[in-house]
Structures are given as C-alpha cells and as structure tokens.
Amino acid sequence: MALPNHVKTIIIGAGIHGLSTAWHLAAKLEAQGKGGGQDILVIDKAGIAAGASGIACGVVRNNYYQPAMRELMAQCVEVWESDPEAFHYHPVGYMQISPESMRANVAEIFEQQQAIGYGSVFVEGEAESTAYMKGMFDDWQARGITSVLHEKKGGYANNTASMYGLAGKAEALGVRIATGIKVTGFKTGHNSAAVTGVETDRGVIDCDQVVVAVGPWASTLWNLLELPKTVSIKGQDGTLHENIPMWRYWALEEGTLGVDPDLQKTNDGKMPPVIHVDTDAPLYSDVDGSLITDKMWGIYYKPDFNFGGIQGGAMPYEVKTPVDQVAIDPYGPDSPDFIVDDNFAHMWCSALAFCQKRFEGQIGKYKKEPSGGLGCFTPDSFPVFDRFRENVTVIADSNHGYKMIGVGKLIAEELLNGESELLKPFRFSRYAEGKLHPVSNSPFPWS
C-alpha cells in the first residue's frame, strides 16, 4: 500500500484495541457526518493479530473484584454479543471456583453483578460447591473449594479469527490497514508537546492525532513518546511512594492438552463454560504422586477446536530483567525466552487431573508446541487509558485486554464527544492521586 503523506488519525497496532478503535471511530465519524474510515490509518510493524491478541487464550469474563473493571467488562461483553459470528465468539459462560480465602471477595463480585444486571449464580459451602460441579461434570473431584461463581454470560472467542472479523468491519468502512511498517518515533511541532506526525521505517506520515495500541510493546512506545519511566504512587495511607517503574513484564503460561475437545462436554452433552479454579489444597503430580506445590495455585481451561484440545493456562511469573532489556521480539511462540517448559506441562496437566478424573493419565497427550507469551503490566496491574502529549491516546490494557473489545468503542466516543465515565477510573493521574483500584486475594495479577 502507498502510504499517505497525511492522515487525520493514525492508530498504531492491529490488535484488539487498535482494530476496535478504528472500526468504531470510522462508524461514529460517518454517523456524525464528520468523515469516515478514509480518515483513519492503522499501522502495524508485522500484521493483523501479530501481537498478544493473536495468541490469547481468548477468555471473556466479568469476574473482577474491582467495580470499575466489572462495569467495563459488562460493556465489552455487549460488543462481543453484537456479532458472535464475525468475532468467532462462543458465549458458553465462565466459572470462578474458589477456596475459602477468596469466598468473601467473590461473594462481593456476585452481589455487584446482581446490581448491574450481569447474570450469574453463586454457590457457597464445600458440599454445595461440589454438588453444583458434579451436576455439570460427574467426574468433578477438586478439593479445597467453598464457592462457585457461575457467570452465564461471557465465554471465549478464537483469537486470530476474531481479529480478522474486526479488521473486516473496519475495512468495510474505508479504514486502511498498513502492515509491515514499524513506528520508530514521533514528530513534534514548535512550542507544543503535540505530535504532528509519526516516523516510520518507510518515512514520516503527518497526522492530527495518534492512538497507540501496542499491547506488550507499550513500554517501547512510551519511551518513544518520552513519557516518564517511573511514577509516584500515593498509597491508601496517604504516603507517596516515589520512583516506581511504570512498566514490568510477566510471562503468561498457557498450553493445550491434545485430546478431543468433546471430551470436556457436560453431563447433558453441552459445551461447558470456561473453568477457572483457584485452591489452597496441595497439588500432587499426576505422573509420580510427588508434591508440586502446597501454596495457593490456580488454573483455567476450556475445550477449544481452534487450539485442537483442552486449552488453558496457570499463573504467570514476573520477568525480573530490567524492563528496557526484556526481549519482546520475536514475540509469542517465536520467542526463545518466553515460552512454556516441561514444568508448566507437568503442573497444568496434574492440575487438570486434580479437577476432573477424565484428565488423569493424559499428560502424554500434552501438545509439545511453543506457547505462552509476554504481557506488559502497569504499576498496579490495571489498565491506563489516557491522553498524553495533547493528541496521543494510549491504550495500555496491562494484559487484561483481549476481552476488552468495547474499549475501542469508548475511546472513539472520547475522541469525538468527550470523556467516558467507564474509562475515567483508568487515568494515569490515579497513581499520584492515590485513586487506586481495590486488590483481591486471587493468586493472579489480573483479578
């Protein structure tokens, strides 16, 4: 594609956020008679779905302890539901199955889901939880569980296919998507912080505004925008914590058990909800009975024809390398550093067997293919959606974001009509102001 010299809006990144923003902005410009897709150029250094959106497990859930996250996710689920076919979305529901230490947190989530009309069922008590799970899977055998939150909405979508669905919607409205073009810097005007163009390895493209939606590369583009590498955060007690690094990386561990996905059908022959189990019961090896962990642990899984088996993951681990030295490229399964190893397969397959008898002795069917990938996290592990340098909107989802297909819609609204109430709790200023989100007892950094 011949690159234009000037375009009104440049969106960097052809993942869930860049493509959703492009589609919604084009539609809104057209509806308001202010232009259309021809005013938008999406640039990606590789291709559509080349980043985290193309390798995500694809889980779509509402289960968050933070009210602002739940309200945002409810809006996102509505966008998924608006065209399940184009987004390859499977609305099978989602289950959070938890130990006693999480019961009170999850009970609160349930109450607030009732308040916002998000359909879910909450079961409390050890015997009651087991009975509920056995009613769905007669081989259920997980221990240390005292509550079950069953979200009737949500589920999962097929990662790459859904990105092409989104790209198709944007392109149908005239949006151009230029791939194989890397952003290397920003051009600025005189006497102003505003960006007047984007520098790429194919030349400069002038523009009126920029949206940065680069997922795991957020820290790199943040540096190109010359934004602060550290932040001050006001704690709940009012103390200011200085020099906190703005970014850090976690490695996500996921894999696939290569069995027929139909193996995981429910007692009544239906495709099941996505299962997420956290427990403090000791986990023993399904291979030799040795202790894997006696600390709190968690896994998630779903049958998935796209991955060809039972696909899911476990808790991520923090990458200790200084952030500017982390090798983000090559990304995902191509990375020599951030793919899962045999320890993950052993833990995750043993955990599957802990939950359901049908998975006992199946570890030999684990797919030995590279999987997993990096996520770029903010200081509090919650998203930053904000405007910097006067005309640059940054969508940095802190790795929450495949499910957040609706954020692009809200960003498009902000670009045209002013501040969105749902996005307000995710401003950068919350660190200095101490307006932080509540923290849950989950072993995952994203719950």
Ligand SMILES: Cc1cc2nc3c(=O)[nH]c(=O)nc-3n(C[C@H](O)[C@H](O)[C@H](O)COP(=O)(O)OP(=O)(O)OC[C@H]3O[C@@H](n4cnc5c(N)ncnc54)[C@H](O)[C@@H]3O)c2cc1C
């Ligand atoms: C293994 C794994 C599993 C996950 N599972 C889930 C899940 O089940 N549910 C969920 O909600 N979230 C999940 N996530 C998180 C989710 O995938 C991400 O939060 C989300 O996809 C980020 O979307 P994005 O559009 O911001 O970025 P991406 O999808 O990463 O897209 C960014 C794009 O920017 C491009 N880019 C980068 N730098 C430049 C540059 N300099 N110039 C031009 N282009 C550039 C890249 O090529 C890339 O295509 C998972 C993440 C991982 C790693």
